[in-house]
Amino acid sequence: MMSQLQQEDRLNLAPKKFNMWIFIFTSFMFFAALTSGFIVYIGGTKAHTMGMKLPDIFLYSTAVMVLSSVTLFMASRAAKALQYGRQRLYLLLTILLGVAFFAIQVYAWLILLPGMGVYFSNPNATQSFVYVFIWMHLLHILAGLLLLGNTLWRCYRSIEQVRNLYSMQMSSIFWHFVDIIWIYLYVFLLLNQQ
Amino acid sequence: MGFKNLISSKKILSLLAVFMLLGTSMLFAQGTESAGATASPAADAVKDNGLATAGYYILLFLIVCFVIGIVGKILRVFDLTQQIQGKEPINWNNVMGICCLIFLIAGGYAAYWEFKVHGAMILPDAASEHGVKIDEMFWTTTVLTMIVFVITQILLFTFLFRYRYNAKRRGHFLPHNNTIEKVWTIAPAIVLTILVIFGFFTWQKITDNVDAKGEPASINIDITGHQFAWELRYPGKDARLGATNYKLVTGINKLGINFKDKYSYDDLQADTMVIPVRKSIRLNIHAQDVIHSVYMPHFRVQLNAVPGLPTFFKFKPTITTAEMRIKLNKPNFEYEILCNKICGGQHYNMKKIVRVVTEAEYQGWIAQQKPYLTDKVKKSLNFAAEKKEVQPNRLALNN
Amino acid sequence: MSTLSVQDHGVVHHEDDHGQHHHKATFLNTYVFSQDHKMIAKQFLITGITMAFIAMILSVLFRIQLAYPEKSFPLMETLLGRFAPGGRLDSNFYLALVTIHGTIMVFFVLTAGLSGTFANLLIPLQLGVRDMASPFMNMLSYWFFFLASVIMLSSFLVQKGPASGGWTIYPPLSALPKAMPGSGMGMTLWLISMVLFIASQLMAGINYVSTILNMRTKGMDLWKMPLSVWALFLTAILGVLSFPVLVAGVVLLIFDRSFGTSFYLSDIVLNGTQVQPYEGGSPILFQHLFWFLGHPEVYIVIMPAMGISSEVMSVNSRKPIFGYHAMVYSLIGITVLSFIVWGHHMFVTGMNPFLGGVFMITTLIIAVPSAVKTFNWLATLWRGNIRFTSAMLFAIGMVSFFISGGLTGIFLGNAALDINLHDTYFVVAHFHLVMGSAAIFGMLAGVYHWFPKMFGRMMDERLGYLHFWLTFIGAYLVFFPMHFMGLDGVPRRYYAFTEFESMKQWLSVNTFITWAAIMSAVAQVAFLFNFIHSIFWGKKAPQNPWHSNTLEWTTPVEHLHGNWPGEIPTVYRWPYDYSKPGAEEDFIPQTVPLSQTMSSNLPHDFEDNPTGLEEHTKWANTQKSNEEVK
């Protein structure tokens, strides 16, 4: 009886996947609120402008992020085709790209932006917003990396396919979302710069 | 079964009582200790530290609990004996149904009493032009909502009484009725639409702050809130207020007036807000530290004072203080400004008197007010002005 | 079919990611770190009740100050020490009390305590589910909530006292530690606590939505769900979409407080001379972010109470809820509209007047679904067979309060009228009736009604009656006069009414209100005693004590992990077949197939089931011809 219960439990992963989708809505609302805050702030008076150009580095980080989504997609495909070797490889690649993105963002935040005279603690809150966007997004990246790492680890432990796929899907949903959020933030900032 | 309950719950009750008594006596001991420690220099003058009173109330509470417990037991015993004798036990459904009816009647009377007594203590009629419109809206809304209030509460409680449980009856199976549901969706919608339309136009008129052409210009008055007082600034003969900047605030220049602006030279200070009747007043509202709110209930004026976001409210007083005193038969009556946004410990005490006077009185009064540019300020400014480059005016930027 | 597919009712046991195949019942995992939704519901309830009592005591403290502003109570100094020097509350501490009272009541009691309890209890039980989508997350949600509660209360221990800027914590007051004592460490703790709290609510809400959409038992389509579940479902959606916005607001506030940014701050001079470096920020921005959550939040509070009351009133009037579909659509309407009305809290902030006009229109629209609900409740009672259980009384009280409080919303929603009413006692009266009273009564109705399900024992009905009448009358006595104070222009959050001549006439009323409040507070002891006593010594509950139709009453009285011992029952009908003509009893549980109740079926029951309808007409025709033969 007990083991049978467990068996059914394992197959019943759809609601948990659904949890992830709802979490994404939640997270989206969070970023929507931040960007709306930005708009309200900028709309407050004409004096409020960003007064800076986004450095090109964000273009590179965006490219890295998109690339990581592509590799993750490949990993999913490999997982579905039962090619575990390739799945691991692509997963690893995704994680590396994720870490690279992380590093680029941290570089931009710690070195590049202050070098441009753009500080977090700043009478012009639009520039502070840039930092807030980066940080809040990095938090999500961190969570995404943990998820991906977990998936990779499970992949090495060669658990059964159902759970492998489930784990793959969970991290994919989240990672692609984090990717899209970054693109959204980047485009948003591009549109508002100067 | 019932008896077993009886015993065990009584045990609980007495346990509770003992516990409470113990607690009280402990409190007593503690209280005397600390009172002894703190109040020793103040001599024995403060003997009664309220513990006796508290103990008295706790005792009272326990007695009430005890009585309730006893009544509960009596009811239960009564029920049991009725059952044993084959008679009907207490029908609580009937009792509650009747209670509902009593509540309806008593509550109805209480509500009537409230309206009559406390309803007579509310603000007098508006003392400003736009306030009259607000009052009209208010009374329309009150009549409409009170009709709904009375009808729905009566229905609610009479239904409860009328349809209380009866074992011989069954409820009426009525899952829905589209017609009636449509009616009571559309009816409130219509009423609310009417209210919204009136409200919307009234609101627009009140907030439409542009001086109309041909109308004499409003009197500009600056009011600035800070923890915990209001500061007033009247324009002088030029009828214009000078610019301000918060960065210029110092001990002597409390409002940060920019004295390089020539309009500021004759700006006047005032302790009381004196305004002429039937003249349009434009209050420019500022805050220095946290959000305050200028609230003048008699004029139906309220607007927040937000640091960094100057706002203004235009209104026209219609009743002088003297007239109002006669009208209300209160010889000491004064209009007041209150602070109506939580702003700190003394929030409850941010008062400014407003006095509405005739035009002649106003002119007489304003002639006596002192300018902000006192000799002291002039002196300190002469050598400060050379060093400090004055920042541009934020008020102008924000508008 | 819609995309909301009916997931087959897989047997969800507990989260099993690590492949532990055993599940030994220890004290720790049964009572403390339990993943069973029923236990989590009880944990939420008991924590919620505890917090409610604490917040109630706080309110009595500040009510005493309002009643006797000049009097000194040495006992207060003994109890509160530095917060009540000389036996009188410190005016800053008064504001701290008001703030923490509001925060606890709105968030910890009426959000977590109400939704947390009943969503956890009812969603799985009424939908035929063994446990939540993710029991682990569910457990985490409780413990985050618990931690948040502890932190919130611990702020009483810091030197300068808890947060005191009002439960809406508007900056700059809350952002500048020097603006008031409570804006220092106390505010920091408040913010930490709220972030944890929001995390807890998000985890919980995500679970509720997912469980409802994916795991319902066979036959339980959305239109067969009880209104309680509908309400909890929409509440969870509201929470999931609006709480993140508050997080955003709070994060920016934290940056302003601790990192010198200027999101909300501008042009500030403290203490008359200390010019602050902030520039360009907008305090109004915070208010927008706060009320974007804040308004949905008030519906997060009231909707579960509405759902519970609908359910309780239908069961105890022995009548189907009137206009089930209208009830659901009005809930949906409220949910959607509540996202676009937040500006009605900001009419007098100096916001663009045109925007104010728009918010006024949307606000008054939201009153329509509220009105529909009220009328439908009245129609439910009409020609019912009303059993006055304690739960029923509280549900009725909820309706009465909702009417009284909702009507004043129409005044406040009118921007022109709000000019003179904003932040006065009129607002206090409004939201205490509609939220403080109505929602609490909904919660109490739920506690009395589902107590047998939670604890397997019955509560004492007569103590319940006493509790109801004292509280009901007490709440009206407390809040009704406040309307008139508001109409006299008396501002809220005033420490004493002694400084203004015009307010002195209300001093005696304040004393009266305080005594009424103390009476209602004391009446809660009847509840507490009843509650605790009944948990241990109450009468053993039968399986279906209220003769109710919903699924939770088909589970055994003794709790077991997984809820139903055998297969999960299938659902064949809506939950409101009470007093159906032709039926043997005055209720037909949802698990009874239509084929077993031929005599009571109506054509209406077969709306989307043509074969069933055919059979029904056939059966009806044979009945008719049989009768004619006779």
Ligand code: HEM
């Ligand atoms: C009939 C529909 C309702 C309308 C039209 C309405 C309207 C309003 C308005 C316009 C205000 C702002 C008043 C002011 O600050 O000047 C307000 C305040 C408030 N309302 Fe309602 N309301 C309604 C129902 C509710 C419900 C159902 C609840 C909660 C269960 C609720 C809870 C509150 C609270 C807590 C506040 C005060 C917030 C604060 O400033 O601290 N309202 N309401």
Ligand SMILES: [Cu+2]
């Ligand atoms: Cu103030």
Ligand SMILES: [Cu+2]
């Ligand atoms: Cu609202």
